[in-house]
Every structure is written in C-alpha cells, then in structure tokens.
Amino acid sequence: MGPGPINVHPRVLRAMSVQLLGQFDPEFTGYMNEVMALYRGVFQTQNRWTFVVDGTSRAGIEAALVSTLQPGDDVVVVNAGRFGLLLAEIAERCDARVTFVEGEWGQVVDPQAVEDAVARVKPRLVACVHGDTSTTIAQPIEAIGEICERHGALLYVDATATLGGMSVPADAWKADIVTAGLQKCMGGPSGSAPITISDKAADHIFSRRHVEKGLATPGSAGNGRRIASNYFDLAMIMDYWSDKRLNHHTEAASMLFAARECARIVLEEGLEARFARHAQAGAAMTAGIEAMGLTVYGDQAHKMTNVTGVITPAGVDYDRVKARMRTEFEIEIGAAFGPLAGKIWRIGTMGVNARKHAVLQTLAALEAVLRWEGFVAPAGAGVDAALGVFA
Amino acid sequence: MGPGPINVHPRVLRAMSVQLLGQFDPEFTGYMNEVMALYRGVFQTQNRWTFVVDGTSRAGIEAALVSTLQPGDDVVVVNAGRFGLLLAEIAERCDARVTFVEGEWGQVVDPQAVEDAVARVKPRLVACVHGDTSTTIAQPIEAIGEICERHGALLYVDATATLGGMSVPADAWKADIVTAGLQKCMGGPSGSAPITISDKAADHIFSRRHVEKGLATPGSAGNGRRIASNYFDLAMIMDYWSDKRLNHHTEAASMLFAARECARIVLEEGLEARFARHAQAGAAMTAGIEAMGLTVYGDQAHKMTNVTGVITPAGVDYDRVKARMRTEFEIEIGAAFGPLAGKIWRIGTMGVNARKHAVLQTLAALEAVLRWEGFVAPAGAGVDAALGVFA
Incomplete structure (x- = not known):
C-alpha cells in the first residue's frame, strides 16, 4: 500500500514468464506494434510515436529531456515536489538553463506564474510532473498546455504516478511528450517506461537524427549535434520502433510483455x-x-x-x-x-x-x-x- | 539459435513471475545484496561494487563510459567489430576524444598496437569488447589489461556476449569495469546489465559524486563536474546499492529476480x-x-x-x-x-x-x-x- 512500486497484477506476472522470441522475429515485432497501439489508448492520444523506453520511469524522463534539449537551451521547470527537482537535475545535466516556477509543496502552482516565466524566458521546453507522489498533489496540466501552445514551447509531462489511475489525456493536454512507468497505477513492475511523443516534438527530435556508427552507410551521417546519450537517443529509438527496424538496443522482451499486459488490463477495465x-x-x-x-x-x-x-x-x-x-x-x-x-x-x-x-x-x-x-x-x-x- | 537474445532458462521465467516487494523492504534489499554476491562469483572478482544497471546491455556500457569520462578525456577504443564502434559512439557523446586501435573483422587485434596507442595518447580509459558477436572473435583482454596497468589507464570491457559462456575473470584481467547483459550466455531476458567496478574505478567515479537535488541536504552538494547522466550516474547508483540506500531509480524488481536466478543457475552448474x-x-x-x-x-x-x-x-x-x-x-x-x-x-x-x-x-x-x-x-x-x- 505504498505509493509505488506496488503489487503487480497476477496476469502481468504470468506475461513475464512467457518464453522469448528474437528481437526481429515478425511475431515479436508484431507485439511491439501492439504495444504502440495499446499505449495510444492508455495515453488517450493519436500520436504515432507511442512506445516504451527500456528502463525505469526515470529512464523515460531522461530520454525525453536529453533528446529535446541541447546545451544552452532554456527550460522552465514547474517545481512543487521532489520529482520536479529531478526534472531540473536531469535538464541541468543536459547543460540546459533551468528557470524554476516554484510551487509550495502540497499545493498546485499558479498557472499565471508559469505563463509569466514562459513569456519571459521563451523556453524550448516546459517540464512538469503531473502527480508528484512526494506531495500527493496533481498539477493543472491542461492550463499549462494552453500556455505552452500560446508561446510555442514544447510541453513535457512526467505522468509516472498517474498513468492508468488518473486521466492522462496527452492530446487534450496539448502535451508534446508524456512519460510514465508501470510500477504505480499501471499495476506492473518497474523497468519499462511508456512514452508518447507528438509529431511536433518528433520533428524536433529528428532534427538531430543520426544513424549509429556500426550501422551507418556513406551519406547517412545525420543532422545537427548528436543527442548526448546513445541509449536515450529517441531519434534512434523511433527508427528502431518504426518499419525501418534499425537495430538499437535489444528490446527487453519480458518487460515488453509486462507493458503489453498492463495496457491490455487497463483498456479492458476501461x-x-x-x-x-x-x-x-x-x-x-x-x-x-x-x-x-x-x-x-x-x-x-x-x-x-x-x-x-x-x-x-x-x-x-x-x-x-x-x-x-x-x-x-x-x-x-x-x-x-x-x-x-x-x-x-x-x-x-x-x-x-x-x-x-x-x-x-x-x-x-x-x-x-x-x-x-x-x-x-x-x-x-x-x-x-x-x-x-x-x- | 541466434547470437542473442536467446531462449530463457525456464527457472528464470518462473523467477520473473514472483510477486514484488517494496524497493526498501528489508527482504528486497536482501535480494539486492544477494545479487551483488552472486555476480562477484560470475565475474570472478572481489570487487565490492558488483551489481546490475536497470536497462539493456548497452545501458551498462553507457553507465560505465559516462561515469568515467569527462569532456576532453582521452579514450582508446579497440575496434574490431560493430560493438567496438558502439563504444566509440558512446564515448564521443560524452565529449571524450577517441583514438581507435583498428583490428580487422574476424581477427584479434595486436596488443602491441594497443600499447603503442596507450603510450602515445595516455588515455583515461581503454575500452574493448571481449567477444563481439558481429565478428565471432574474442579479443585478448588479459594482454590489454597488463598494458593498461603499466600505463595507468583504466580498462573497460564489454563482456555482453561472453559472460556466463566464456571465462570473464575481471580481477585476473585487471579490468576496472566490466559490463554484460542477461540475454546471451547468462540465459535470461534483455533488460538488466550486470556490472563490476574495481575500487580504483569507483574512487575515480566518486570524485564526481553528487546527491540528487530532491534528496540533498545543505553541505551535500558534491564533488567535481556532474556526471552527464542522472540515470547512468554510477556514483548515485552505488549509493543506492550501498547500505546508505540513497533513493535513485526504483529498482526493476522482476528483472532483478531474473538476474539473480541467472547467476544462481550459472554458479550451480559451475x-x-x-x-x-x-x-x-x-x-x-x-x-x-x-x-x-x-x-x-x-x-x-x-x-x-x-x-x-x-x-x-x-x-x-x-x-x-x-x-x-x-x-x-x-x-x-x-x-x-x-x-x-x-x-x-x-x-x-x-x-x-x-x-x-x-x-x-x-x-x-x-x-x-x-x-x-x-x-x-x-x-x-x-x-x-x-x-x-x-x-
């Protein structure tokens, strides 16, 4: 009865005991495509780029931030709990410039304060935790999404603690990237991070698309400055999840089966x-x-x-x-x-x-x-x- | 019958269907300590810092490189296959300067060429893949370990494809960091990356130890330039795996159970x-x-x-x-x-x-x-x- 990780649904435990398939086996890539479709339902989105990152929920956070931010980019972090500080800490490691909008622990932030900061800083990205278990408060993401749209900033939302338990309507929020984990309301184990990415954010990420050295052919060198992480390079990960199936990591098959079963259970319940x-x-x-x-x-x-x-x-x-x-x-x-x-x-x-x-x-x-x-x-x-x- | 990921041992599949515990539950942290002890056996090492990184095998590689390399550091990459190129690609994203020692695909590299490069460049780190499945060749790590010791360089070895199938004697090799995955000879699924770190490498990593913003108290600001990744910050991950149990990610419990069972099976067989x-x-x-x-x-x-x-x-x-x-x-x-x-x-x-x-x-x-x-x-x-x- 903690705030996550929690007990796992018995069907999810069973899904993880299924034997593996090769990572490019058509049956397995079929499951990957199913996972994409299922999480579109869970995130209430039409986003093509909806999949899982192989790591815990903070792997999803880091993938989102390191793939969108370049050194010197401005980011506004809405900070009203421990996990707001985590967003700032990760953004700073991307050498982004962080501007805080501070909220009191246990309260919601004032959207006007967010708007003031966004108007002043004109950030590349606004980053906010939806429900921060450290404070038990859910922030008003819809209002922040409208502010970001008005000012042309991308919006990143960490929905680790709410996805599958409270409404996380990525499209209605106008959120550009939303990430989560399985170990809270999704009823699974930690180790797989669902993510959904708007076309606008994907275009931005693909502006730094590169093909990995070991796979590159002449002329496939890529665009712009390399994303600072290979493991969290969402442009590469999207190329792996696309029909190109360009080899990146070896998909964590058992965790994929867990993520799939979590989403099936969520959508069956409604x-x-x-x-x-x-x-x-x-x-x-x-x-x-x-x-x-x-x-x-x-x-x-x-x-x-x-x-x-x-x-x-x-x-x-x-x-x-x-x-x-x-x-x-x-x-x-x-x-x-x-x-x-x-x-x-x-x-x-x-x-x-x-x-x-x-x-x-x-x-x-x-x-x-x-x-x-x-x-x-x-x-x-x-x-x-x-x-x-x-x- | 591919070169990994492969079929998982039935006992490992069963281990993943075990119900979860809280991440700081004494029973669970007991399993974490067991995993440390088991992988000391698997890596043939006395290294205190022996644990798993939550991600696929390339998560282990990136954790090793981003935690040891700072911008401008020199690294010598022994490159004789696709995964040598991956080491270089990750090191370059750490803004390290890469010097290649090129080997022909399908052959071993000449240790003298490694020694020449190390003597010339005086790198912080030498990075080498042990067995590269792209070429089917195992490199002479023992000779490279002696070279690194003579020249005061750290040695990183990627043993993803060999751990549990061929001898990976971290201590006898004088390797400072060795990483692997479960999805090859360890007989498990992708998604957990065993790692072992010498005291010398740990001291170097701790020279950039920081406490996460959300957990920091006055005076705990930390040393040196922050490691460029939070998720792969081995100083923080070691603080989490130590008796301090300083909160970092939420340990991927089902994958930990898988990693534990893989190691138990390996050591039972001998x-x-x-x-x-x-x-x-x-x-x-x-x-x-x-x-x-x-x-x-x-x-x-x-x-x-x-x-x-x-x-x-x-x-x-x-x-x-x-x-x-x-x-x-x-x-x-x-x-x-x-x-x-x-x-x-x-x-x-x-x-x-x-x-x-x-x-x-x-x-x-x-x-x-x-x-x-x-x-x-x-x-x-x-x-x-x-x-x-x-x-």
Missing part, C-alpha cells in the same frame, strides 16, 4: 471505470483516515486520487508505525522525502490495491498500530467510514 | 563446467558446419565458443535460408552487420542452446534448407560430425 475505481478507493482511504482523527496532508481539492498523505500525530513514532505495519501486518506504507520526511506517511491506492479489501485492511491495521503508540482512534471508525464510501 | 559445455557445443557446431562442406568465418584460434559464423555459399539466397529456418523449423539464426551483412549467418550456442539436441536439430534443419537452395551437403554429415564431438 479508462473511466479505472479512474473511478482509483478515485473511490482514494476517497475511502481519506474518509477512513479522517474518521480516525488523523489529518490528511495537502490541498484536498487537488489531491491525487491514488495516494494519501497522513500527517503523523504528535507523540507517535514515525518509523516504528511504518515498521510495525510491515512486520505485524505485512502491509507496506510509504515514508516521505525532503521537507516532509518524518512528518507524513504516504498510503497508496494504486492498481490492484485500489480495492475495498486493501483499503479496509490497511485502516484496520493502522488503527491497531497507532493504538500501540498511544494514539487511540474511535474503534472501527476508520473502517466504517471507508466502507461508507464504497457502499 | 563456471568451468559451463564454459566447457559452451566450448563443446561450439566445437560441435563448427565440426558439423565444416562436415557439410561449408566454411566457418574468422580466425578459428580466437573464435568465440558460443557463436559460429557460417559463410553463405555461392548461389544460395541468404535471406531465404534464414526465413525458411524460421518458418519451417522454428529455428532462428542470426544475420550479420556491416561488412558481413548478407555474407555470413551467425549461429549461437548460448545458455540453454549450448546443448546437443539444439546443435543437432539446427544442423539437420540447415542441411534440408540448403538442399532446397541447391546446395547439397553429404546426407547426415553435419549431424554425425557434431555427434562425434559430443560423444
């Missing part, structure tokens, strides 16, 4: 039903926490539906509660980072854990563990309040 | 027994190919034991043979790259495919397919010659 299930589970968790006399962290109007920050009450040992949840009940809850370290626990309701029994078990266990700490909640109040939301 | 099995299967394949009246590519004295290049005889359709092997017999054999494209097939004997029945089936099928092309080998000669090697 996006709206799935978002509603996550919203209900998150609302039930919130109601249960509050009925226990605890306080939920952050701006409730913009709280992610799939993670709930619980403020540690005075006199209660933060680490011991977390440890006892794990050792006595085999339930993991998350710690917090940065200014919230030691102050809030983060409880996820993601993927297979966004279900009634998982919410009720967690609340019942938390009530017991807190009682051992001397924090006595009204008996059964958390469970009953949550059950009321599900009823 | 390194010497495993190398002997690969050598026998490769020798049997070679004997069979020659008994069919075909010619094996490259310098036989330095041929990798786990891949055999077969020169396509005149009058035979290269692509159709490969296609019919797959469509009629469900046996994949590999095409070739660069100067060998369309000229040799590459047949692997790796992992679970380094076994008698796999070799015999492949030779029997190839005899039939070649006969359809008008190339008539003596009936059963290939199979009989291979069987003789196994007997």
Whole structure:
C-alpha cells in the first residue's frame, strides 16, 4: 500500500514468464506494434510515436529531456515536489538553463506564474510532473498546455504516478511528450517506461537524427549535434520502433510483455471505470483516515486520487508505525522525502490495491498500530467510514 | 539459435513471475545484496561494487563510459567489430576524444598496437569488447589489461556476449569495469546489465559524486563536474546499492529476480563446467558446419565458443535460408552487420542452446534448407560430425 512500486497484477506476472522470441522475429515485432497501439489508448492520444523506453520511469524522463534539449537551451521547470527537482537535475545535466516556477509543496502552482516565466524566458521546453507522489498533489496540466501552445514551447509531462489511475489525456493536454512507468497505477513492475511523443516534438527530435556508427552507410551521417546519450537517443529509438527496424538496443522482451499486459488490463477495465475505481478507493482511504482523527496532508481539492498523505500525530513514532505495519501486518506504507520526511506517511491506492479489501485492511491495521503508540482512534471508525464510501 | 537474445532458462521465467516487494523492504534489499554476491562469483572478482544497471546491455556500457569520462578525456577504443564502434559512439557523446586501435573483422587485434596507442595518447580509459558477436572473435583482454596497468589507464570491457559462456575473470584481467547483459550466455531476458567496478574505478567515479537535488541536504552538494547522466550516474547508483540506500531509480524488481536466478543457475552448474559445455557445443557446431562442406568465418584460434559464423555459399539466397529456418523449423539464426551483412549467418550456442539436441536439430534443419537452395551437403554429415564431438 505504498505509493509505488506496488503489487503487480497476477496476469502481468504470468506475461513475464512467457518464453522469448528474437528481437526481429515478425511475431515479436508484431507485439511491439501492439504495444504502440495499446499505449495510444492508455495515453488517450493519436500520436504515432507511442512506445516504451527500456528502463525505469526515470529512464523515460531522461530520454525525453536529453533528446529535446541541447546545451544552452532554456527550460522552465514547474517545481512543487521532489520529482520536479529531478526534472531540473536531469535538464541541468543536459547543460540546459533551468528557470524554476516554484510551487509550495502540497499545493498546485499558479498557472499565471508559469505563463509569466514562459513569456519571459521563451523556453524550448516546459517540464512538469503531473502527480508528484512526494506531495500527493496533481498539477493543472491542461492550463499549462494552453500556455505552452500560446508561446510555442514544447510541453513535457512526467505522468509516472498517474498513468492508468488518473486521466492522462496527452492530446487534450496539448502535451508534446508524456512519460510514465508501470510500477504505480499501471499495476506492473518497474523497468519499462511508456512514452508518447507528438509529431511536433518528433520533428524536433529528428532534427538531430543520426544513424549509429556500426550501422551507418556513406551519406547517412545525420543532422545537427548528436543527442548526448546513445541509449536515450529517441531519434534512434523511433527508427528502431518504426518499419525501418534499425537495430538499437535489444528490446527487453519480458518487460515488453509486462507493458503489453498492463495496457491490455487497463483498456479492458476501461479508462473511466479505472479512474473511478482509483478515485473511490482514494476517497475511502481519506474518509477512513479522517474518521480516525488523523489529518490528511495537502490541498484536498487537488489531491491525487491514488495516494494519501497522513500527517503523523504528535507523540507517535514515525518509523516504528511504518515498521510495525510491515512486520505485524505485512502491509507496506510509504515514508516521505525532503521537507516532509518524518512528518507524513504516504498510503497508496494504486492498481490492484485500489480495492475495498486493501483499503479496509490497511485502516484496520493502522488503527491497531497507532493504538500501540498511544494514539487511540474511535474503534472501527476508520473502517466504517471507508466502507461508507464504497457502499 | 541466434547470437542473442536467446531462449530463457525456464527457472528464470518462473523467477520473473514472483510477486514484488517494496524497493526498501528489508527482504528486497536482501535480494539486492544477494545479487551483488552472486555476480562477484560470475565475474570472478572481489570487487565490492558488483551489481546490475536497470536497462539493456548497452545501458551498462553507457553507465560505465559516462561515469568515467569527462569532456576532453582521452579514450582508446579497440575496434574490431560493430560493438567496438558502439563504444566509440558512446564515448564521443560524452565529449571524450577517441583514438581507435583498428583490428580487422574476424581477427584479434595486436596488443602491441594497443600499447603503442596507450603510450602515445595516455588515455583515461581503454575500452574493448571481449567477444563481439558481429565478428565471432574474442579479443585478448588479459594482454590489454597488463598494458593498461603499466600505463595507468583504466580498462573497460564489454563482456555482453561472453559472460556466463566464456571465462570473464575481471580481477585476473585487471579490468576496472566490466559490463554484460542477461540475454546471451547468462540465459535470461534483455533488460538488466550486470556490472563490476574495481575500487580504483569507483574512487575515480566518486570524485564526481553528487546527491540528487530532491534528496540533498545543505553541505551535500558534491564533488567535481556532474556526471552527464542522472540515470547512468554510477556514483548515485552505488549509493543506492550501498547500505546508505540513497533513493535513485526504483529498482526493476522482476528483472532483478531474473538476474539473480541467472547467476544462481550459472554458479550451480559451475563456471568451468559451463564454459566447457559452451566450448563443446561450439566445437560441435563448427565440426558439423565444416562436415557439410561449408566454411566457418574468422580466425578459428580466437573464435568465440558460443557463436559460429557460417559463410553463405555461392548461389544460395541468404535471406531465404534464414526465413525458411524460421518458418519451417522454428529455428532462428542470426544475420550479420556491416561488412558481413548478407555474407555470413551467425549461429549461437548460448545458455540453454549450448546443448546437443539444439546443435543437432539446427544442423539437420540447415542441411534440408540448403538442399532446397541447391546446395547439397553429404546426407547426415553435419549431424554425425557434431555427434562425434559430443560423444
């Protein structure tokens, strides 16, 4: 019940135990094409360039940033949590110039502040985390997308913690690149990063298209300055995922099977039903926490539906509660980072854990563990309040 | 029966269907520590820093190069195949200055040429592929290791195609960093890159150690110029794999389970027994190919034991043979790259495919397919010659 990585859906575990095929076998490249089509559904996009990057969710982030940014490019980073800082850190390693739009942890940023920065800096790219699990808040991406369109900036969105749990409408957002991972609401393991890229962003990336030395023929030298990474060179990765099938990495087949099964499950359930299930589970968790006399962290109007920050009450040992949840009940809850370290626990309701029994078990266990700490909640109040939301 | 990716060992497939744990759960970090110990055995090393990078084998290569090289550093690349060019391409993207020691495809490089280049350039790093499947040749790493030691250069070795199939003695080689993948002789899927790092190389990498922005406290700013990649910043990745457990990526748990099971299987079989099995299967394949009246590519004295290049005889359709092997017999054999494209097939004997029945089936099928092309080998000669090697 942490904020990801979470328990994996049993069908995804089974998909990973399927025997491999050669990476250019027509059956296997057929699965690659299926993955592209499936993730267009998951990202609610028509983008041709929709596939997976072979690595964890931050591999997707780095691929997006290193492939779009050149040294000296300006980037505006909307920063309201740990993972906003990660975007800035990666952009700086691309030798881009970062301008921050700072938001308070636990709040949404003011779109006007984003617009002011974009108008002033005229950045190549605006980068923003959708739902940052470190703060439990979802940012207003749609407003930022409109700002980027008005000012001709590309928009990158990190949807690691929300894809498959909250709506991530890449096209409606006017987002140019959106990346994610499997280990949160997609219900899979870490190690594969879904990505979708608009034609506009793809054109920009292809302006630095090169053919790898070992495959190049005379005249195929390429355009512009080489992208600073080979592994994350999205122009090459797109050439590999295209009908050209130009050899790049050896596709991580088992993770591809996992990504495929995650998307199939999401689309079979239906996006709206799935978002509603996550919203209900998150609302039930919130109601249960509050009925226990605890306080939920952050701006409730913009709280992610799939993670709930619980403020540690005075006199209660933060680490011991977390440890006892794990050792006595085999339930993991998350710690917090940065200014919230030691102050809030983060409880996820993601993927297979966004279900009634998982919410009720967690609340019942938390009530017991807190009682051992001397924090006595009204008996059964958390469970009953949550059950009321599900009823 | 290609040169990797290959069929995965059934135990590895099962390991990937195990349910996940939180990334800081003591049970899970225990598995991470086990992986470190297991790969010390596989790499024949005492190196403390022995773990896996979350990505395909080229993720391991890029992590090694981007974490050791700074802009302007000199690197000597021993280049005798497609994957030597890849090392150079990645080093150039690190803005390092590449000096090539060129070897002929299908031959070993002359260590004296390496020594001359190292003495002249005084590089930070020498980079070499051990066994390059594009040429089927294994390079004399031990001699290069001695040269690097004499001249104070770090040695990086790409052992993707040989680890678990041929001896990769990192310490005896005096190699500073060795990386690999699972998808060849380790018998696993692509997507996890084992790496081992000497203390000397680790000290060098830690001279650019930084704490990630989202985790940094005042005073933890770090040393030197930031490594150009966050995802491949080995200083951060080592801090994550150390007792500090400083959060970096979310470890790809299913791939970690796969990497662990691969290493367990390798060590249970025993390194010497495993190398002997690969050598026998490769020798049997070679004997069979020659008994069919075909010619094996490259310098036989330095041929990798786990891949055999077969020169396509005149009058035979290269692509159709490969296609019919797959469509009629469900046996994949590999095409070739660069100067060998369309000229040799590459047949692997790796992992679970380094076994008698796999070799015999492949030779029997190839005899039939070649006969359809008008190339008539003596009936059963290939199979009989291979069987003789196994007997």
